[in-house]
Amino acid sequence: MKASELFNLTGRVALVTGASSGLGVRFAEVLAENGAKVVLVARRADRLETQKNKIEAAGGRAIAVEADVLDRAAMKRAFDAAEKAFGTVTILVNNAGVTHADRVTDMPEETWRRITGTNLDAVLYWAQEGARRMITAKKEGAIVNIASILGYGVSKGVAAYSVAKAGVVQLTKALAIELAFKGVRVNAIAPGYIMTEINEEYLKGRPDMTRNIPVGRIGETRDLDGALLLLASDASRFMAGTTIVVDGGQVLAIAGA
Numbered sequence: 001m002k003a004s005e006l007f008n009l010t011g012r013v014a015l016v017t018g019a020s021s022g023l024g025v026r027f028a029e030v031l032a033e034n035g036a037k038v039v040l041v042a043r044r045a046d047r048l049e050t051q052k053n054k055i056e057a058a059g060g061r062a063i064a065v066e067a068d069v070l071d072r073a074a075m076k077r078a079f080d081a082a083e084k085a086f087g088t089v090t091i092l093v094n095n096a097g098v099t100h101a102d103r104v105t106d107m108p109e110e111t112w113r114r115i116t117g118t119n120l121d122a123v124l125y126w127a128q129e130g131a132r133r134m135i136t137a138k139k140e141g142a143i144v145n146i147a148s149i150l151g152y153g154v155s156k157g158v159a160a161y162s163v164a165k166a167g168v169v170q171l172t173k174a175l176a177i178e179l180a181f182k183g184v185r186v187n188a189i190a191p192g193y194i195m196t197e198i199n200e201e202y203l204k205g206r207p208d209m210t211r212n213i214p215v216g217r218i219g220e221t222r223d224l225d226g227a228l229l230l231l232a233s234d235a236s237r238f239m240a241g242t243t244i245v246v247d248g249g250q251v252l253a254i255a256g257a
Contacts, residue, residue: 007229010035013086014232015078017069017126018096020047022196023146026221027093027228032060034229037086040064041078042096061086069096069122079129090141091232092130094123094168097146101157112160119164120171127175131184140183144231145172147190147243149251165190169243176241185240187231192247194219214249223248 014031018024020042032038032055040048040062048064055062063085067074082089097119100111127143134141150158151165168188175186195203195218203209203218210216227244230236245251 006235007233008035009091009229009233012036012091012232013039013082013089014091014093015039015041015082015089015130016093016095017041017122019051020044022198023191023194023221023224024093024095025051026224027095028062029055029058030225030228031091031093031232032062033058034233036091036232038062039078039082039086039089041067041069043068069126070117072125075126075129079133083133088133088137088139088141089130090134090139092126092141092143093228093232094126094143094145096122099158099161102160103157104159107160115160116164116167119161120167123168124171124175127171127186131175131179131182134184135182141185142232142236143175143179143184143186144228145186145188147172147188149190149192149245149247151190151243152245152251172243173241180240185231185236187236187239187241188243189224189227189231190243190245190247190251191224192219192245192250194221194223196221212250213247214252217248219246219248 014036016024016028019028019040028038028040040051042048045066052062052064065078065081067078100115102111123145145168147168148165150162151169154162172186172188179186224246227246
């Protein structure tokens with residue numbers, strides 16, 4: 001089979017959370033470029049509209065839905081809007097996330113709840129809703145959760161984020177073992193440091209960080225394209241519960257290898 005056929009997403013409906021910036025923007029564009037109709041979900045409606053227009057200008061199809069991933073009612077509205085526009089969502093990318101910079105002894109409870117809620121609880125809620133709808137519609141599909149290498153090793157100041165992302169790795173396995181036989185494959189991507197508009201200034205000011213990355217550079221958003229297309233397409237039809245680490249080898253350094 002040709003690669004163009006193996007990774008073809010024509011006829012699929014993809015919903016991407018956190019699609020107004022960072023990795024979510026790239027994910028949505030790549031899915032659309034490979035044939036999927038895309039539902040863009042985030043809180044910033046103006047930025048979503050910009051991304052929608054960009055995808056359509058490139059020949060793709062997209063709709064924008066404003067929603068906070070922790071708002072269950074908004075979540076259901078997003079899936080309803082997707083079904084009205086395109087049909088059942090068969091690719092769900094749980095990408096929305098937030099980080100923090102708090103030492104453990106100074107971290108407020110509100111920060112812990114906000115970080116774990118957005119990065120872990122919401123992954124469960126959206127996966128539940130997406131899976132239920134796929135099963136009801138008798139559609140096979142794929143859920144791709146976005147974890148992090150900080151789910152495998154921690155750094156100072158990001159305890160809540162690291163715990164939440166470790167939870168995403170385990171949740172991916174738990175969801176997979178219950179949903180795979182129903183035709184819903186659940187896998188995850190654990191990126192390393194990837195340059196985006198959100199962290200560009202910080203990462204450019206820390207050239208020393210590349211010393212812990214065996215390939216010798218910070219990642220680019222395009223470095224995740226292959227993993228995304230693999231897990232979203234039939235190329236991964238026999239994969240379930242897997243987390244693909246895309247970090248230039250950094251997790252090896254974290255583990256002390």
